[in-house]
Amino acid sequence: MELFLIFISAALVNNFVLAYFLGICPFIGVSNKISSAFSMGLATTFVMTITAIVSWLLFNLILVPYNLEFLQIPSFILVIASLVQFVEMFIKKVSQPLYRALGIFLPLITTNCAILGLALFASMREYTFIESIIFGVGAGVGFILALVLMAGIREELELADVPKAFQGAPITLIVAGILALAFMGFAGMI
Amino acid sequence: MKKQVTLSKEFLKGLWDINPIFKQVLGMCPTLAVTVSAINGIAMGLATTFVLVCASLLISTIRKLIPTQVRIASFIVIIATFVTIVDLVMKAKFPELSKALGPFIPLIVVNCLILGRQEAFASKSKPLRALLDALGNGAGFLLALFVLGGIREIIGSRTLLGFQVMPNGFEPWLIMILPAGAFLTLGLLLGFANLYTGRRDRFEKEALQAQYRSVGKEAVFQNDPSEKS
Numbered sequence: 151m152e153l154f155l156i157f158i159s160a161a162l163v164n165n166f167v168l169a170y171f172l173g174i175c176p177f178i179g180v181s182n183k184i185s186s187a188f189s190m191g192l193a194t195t196f197v198m199t200i201t202a203i204v205s206w207l208l209f210n211l212i213l214v215p216y217n218l219e220f221l222q223i224p225s226f227i228l229v230i231a232s233l234v235q236f237v238e239m240f241i242k243k244v245s246q247p248l249y250r251a252l253g254i255f256l257p258l259i260t261t262n263c264a265i266l267g268l269a270l271f272a273s274m275r276e277y278t279f280i281e282s283i284i285f286g287v288g289a290g291v292g293f294i295l296a297l298v299l300m301a302g303i304r305e306e307l308e309l310a311d312v313p314k315a316f317q318g319a320p321i322t323l324i325v326a327g328i329l330a331l332a333f334m335g336f337a338g339m340i
Numbered sequence: 341m342k343k344q345v346t347l348s349k350e351f352l353k354g355l356w357d358i359n360p361i362f363k364q365v366l367g368m369c370p371t372l373a374v375t376v377s378a379i380n381g382i383a384m385g386l387a388t389t390f391v392l393v394c395a396s397l398l399i400s401t402i403r404k405l406i407p408t409q410v411r412i413a414s415f416i417v418i419i420a421t422f423v424t425i426v427d428l429v430m431k432a433k434f435p436e437l438s439k440a441l442g443p444f445i446p447l448i449v450v451n452c453l454i455l456g457r458q459e460a461f462a463s464k465s466k467p468l469r470a471l472l473d474a475l476g477n478g479a480g481f482l483l484a485l486f487v488l489g490g491i492r493e494i495i496g497s498r499t500l501l502g503f504q505v506m507p508n509g510f511e512p513w514l515i516m517i518l519p520a521g522a523f524l525t526l527g528l529l530l531g532f533a534n535l536y537t538g539r540r541d542r543f544e545k546e547a548l549q550a551q552y553r554s555v556g557k558e559a560v561f562q563n564d565p566s567e568k569s
Binding site: 168169170171172173174175178220221222223224227228231257260262263265266267270271274313314315316319320321322323324325326327328330331334 | 365366368369370372373412413416417420421423424427428443446447449450451452515518519520521522523524526527528530531532534535538
């Protein structure tokens with residue numbers, strides 16, 4: 151039950167994008183088409199889950215026993231950077247079209263605050279190993295959800311008559327605001 | 341590099357022309373998350389500026405030593421070092437502020453603004469120029485954060501920097517201090533910034549057009565490549 155609550159909390163109530171503002175760059179950058187939004191979400195979820203595992207091991211088995219907690223930020227970011235590199239090579243090998251569709255945003259997962267934020271939140275809240283994994287998966291699912299919802303809305307928005315000054319980022323942010331309002335409806339669940 | 345750009349221009353461009361928030365739309369995560377109040381915005385802006393300035397200075401000094409293949413990783417490690425310094429200092433000196441900003445101080449590492457400036461500017465420029473560019477961009481970031489935080493604080497909790505500015509009869513809009521308010525405010529601000537720039541450009545163009553017309557060179561103007569925009 152505890153684990154289920156962590157999952158729901160990370161995916162819906164405290165959605166990383168819409169409640170914590172983590173991962174806004176890809177949220178605005180890749181949310182033009184549902185298909186690329188979904189694959190970006192999947193790649194991010196994958197990296198998130200592995201990051202949750204590796205960063206927990208790193209933090210609790212290496213940094214804490216040797217009193218090296220102050221190295222948390224550089225070590226986490228190095229782990230994430232190498233993981234992203236790995237995922238990039240993997241996707242390039244397995245699916246060329248997907249690789250081309252994700253383009254520049256794949257390496258940019260490194261600088262996706264959602265990933266580092268996940269690792270930091272998990273160590274800050276002192277989650278156990280299993281809890282960290284569930285937290286990672288939940289946050290990833292929430293990320294996919296937000297990204298795909300946004301992409302769906304933006305596909306419709308293409309046809310709408312938006313004032314010139316508000317086209318692009320401004321209208322996207324306003325729509326995100328309305329989405330965030332909608333997600334507040336989940337607040338009563340926990 | 342661009343020799344024609346004067347040093348003061350290098351600094352001033354960050355304030356508006358390439359303002360990180362309003363023009364480049366970089367570094368959104370901390371911008372949206374911490375601007376519940378103006379003071380948080382200022383703290384975040386200062387911390388980011390510090391990291392940006394130190395990293396730019398160091399990276400442009402050693403830019404010839406960093407191999408191109410591993411430059412991103414090197415930038416990140418340098419940035420992470422300075423962020424750790426800021427994080428530890430904040431925890432020791434301003435524990436309350438550090439708590440209010442939560443994980444967003446460590447998250448300066450992944451602020452696209454900082455990495456973006458290193459990649460686009462510091463790694464190709466002399467230290468002095470990189471320093472001015474970093475200061476300008478940091479100031480622009482700080483300004484945007486302060487404006488956003490100020491608006492949200494005034495409407496959302498009736499105060500500015502902790503002092504009450506709105507009368508008691510004004511019912512605070514709760515939405516402004518909630519996440520949704522951040523998105524809406526920033527979206528509107530960006531829109532108005534575009535509106536302003538668009539109008540200014542049009543006026544400039546019209547003034548230029550009138551000038552050309554007065555000297556009878558309209559034909560020249562119509563072939564002006566800048567017309568495309």
